[in-house]
Amino acid sequence: MVTPFLPDDEKIPAIREALPSTAAGIYLNTGTAGPLPRETAHAMAEAEAWDLRTGRADLNFYKDSVERKAEARASIAAVLGTDPSHMALTHATTDGMNVATWAVDWRAGDVAVTTNLEHPGGLGPLWAVRERYGVELKIADIGMGADPANVLATFDRAIVPGTRLVSLSHVTWATGACLPIREIAELAHSRGALVAIDGAQAVGAIPVAVEELGADFYAVPGQKWLLGPEGMGAVYCADSVLDRPRLAFAGYSSFESMDLAAEAKLWPDARRFEGVGFHGPSVLGFARSVAWLSMFVGWQWIHDRIARMAGETAAMLADAPGVEVLTPRENMAGLVTFRIAGWKSTSALRELSQRTLCIARTIPPLDAIRISVGFFNTDGELRRFRDGVALVAETTPETIPHRAHIEVLRGGVD
Template sequence: MRAELPSVTARIYLNTGTFGPVPRVTWDAMRRHLDWAVTSGRIGSAGLDHWHELEAEARSQLAVVLGCRSEELALNHSTTDGVNTVLAGLSWRAGDEVITGSVEHPGLTEPLAHLAQTRGVVVRTVDTTGGRAVASVTAALNDRTRLVACSHVLWSTGEVLDLPGIVAAANGRGVPVLADGAQGAGAIAVDLTALGCDFYTVSGQKWLCGPSGTGALHVRSDRLDHLMPPWRGYVTNDRSPGAPGTELWPGARRFDVGAISLVALAGLAASLRWRIEHGIAAGADYAAALAEGLRDRLAGVPGLEVADPGGPTPFAAVALPPPVDPDTAVRRLESDGILIRWVPGRPLLLRASVGPWNTDQECARLVRALGGVLTGG
């Protein structure tokens, strides 16, 4: 894989949880599409066919990665697009409640805050760390609960939540579950049919190694009619242009957003094929083992407090001793050719996200470099 990823040989790339490395095949696919668009004029029967083929391929490849049917997937620009689609598509009354987790990304917390401000919905935050997610959600469920919205994989420590347990508790009370899968899809093996969640939203630019501006929303087939499309347009209508009347697509395609870049879709489809060809499950196992070794090494560095993710995950996160500024540490590491990031919260954490393209030697170098940051060496 490394030979096909120029960025991981240029630097030690341990920040896939923000942006994944872009494979050469993805760049080639995007360039070919752009060359074609420039020379062909982008339209005509061939252009329309190409558009529909790109959408169909991206949807079908995503279905393979996510373990679902392509009819259950809507194409959009990001995980946050999917979150907003669900929140805007459900029916709300003032006083309704949403249960969410204690360590969530702004891509979820900001839409929830907007829902509270505009619709009078009460957002209840519960502790979902340290294996407590199912118990916390179960205890918070009540007759006013209309949705549980939480991460599949916590963006701070990489802890994988017991999503089937959360779904069982919530669905048992008639409450749907929206899972933020930004750090799930491609990072761990995901089987949405087995997980059973009602809604699952993903981004293309992280662990799937696709371009920015790509993503998808999974809507479980029995939930389609419980979610109203928050917008209507050309891509939501299952009729020929100019035909009388409107009719929504029968599947999740009715929630597609308009004007997704076809260059980006070409790149996403290529990235998905590339990840599938290299084996997502095997890659996830390799990365989780590498990250476990990294956490063990970091635990031996005086002054570092390693966050316990409670199980296999491709993340390693540490809290720095108080005198050390996380942003300064990240910049120092970058000057040494190592890409990681810091994550806000209490405590602030440095987070390394380990991909199947990383090596044990790279992890060892990160540990040495962090030791140097702490000692001022």
């Protein structure tokens, strides 16, 4: 068991032991999916085994599932600093962004505003309402560096009369820039628009006090920086969006009661957005991962460590000749995106994976490599990764030496 009170030299090995896949390579892709805690995997396996033995049909199963969902909402609400009544469980960030985008009663000619650095998880629903209703989609070009003053000026121009929704990421998936959500939300609200935030690369990596941000919806994934299972997430819904039904889809779980004539009482809180059922062991796993991070690792420590190590990694990479860091260092979270001169990102990442055993990804629209710096990474891993990048950057695909270097770059134990 890890405890928040251990000194780092004991705590980090204990954390890595509790996250077995950190031994699979230099784990630098939490932005896609984080390492699952052993404890979460065990809890899910036990739940599966229980379901197998006892069936899933008696009343106790149902009561348990209601409790598990309440526990999951409460754990993510605590991380975001809000009340569980504001949280609806979802199956992914994308699910939450759909809940938010379809909450507007769109009419042809309405305007939705977003940025040029959005993930399809947020862009997809905007595309759908554009095609379905003839909504005008304005894409604010916030520039690669996403300088907060420029970003605000860009939104000021983009949020024109008729704007019903402003939808954007807290931290962009492509460059890792952290956007000034509170100020954008104020601007959008002053012009009568709702605000939907994609928090996929923020929650778990940086502190998120969701009520202070002022968004109407804030979508969260389970599987990334919260180290939960896939197929789970949550969406924060402010009081401002509980005034009308605003449901894109509904079902048994959306209602406190319903009769055969469809006379129904909607849940007064965010549960109304949970129209579709969930895989019980995954609900349990989501809550367990969040609780493990909260109780046995500690949020302040996690956020401080990610901020320090991601900042240092960006600086180390920027110092390597031939490396261009695209992530703005003054407003970043846990992602670092960079290019290596003379290399296509896919070829460079192939070399890096083979030479350093890193697990990372490319960002195809930018032809860049993205790494996610986790609290479980070690300084030694990040230096080894930097050495690998420096080696690739010193060479070209034609001149890079044959892979005899792999042993050198793997180095010893940290």
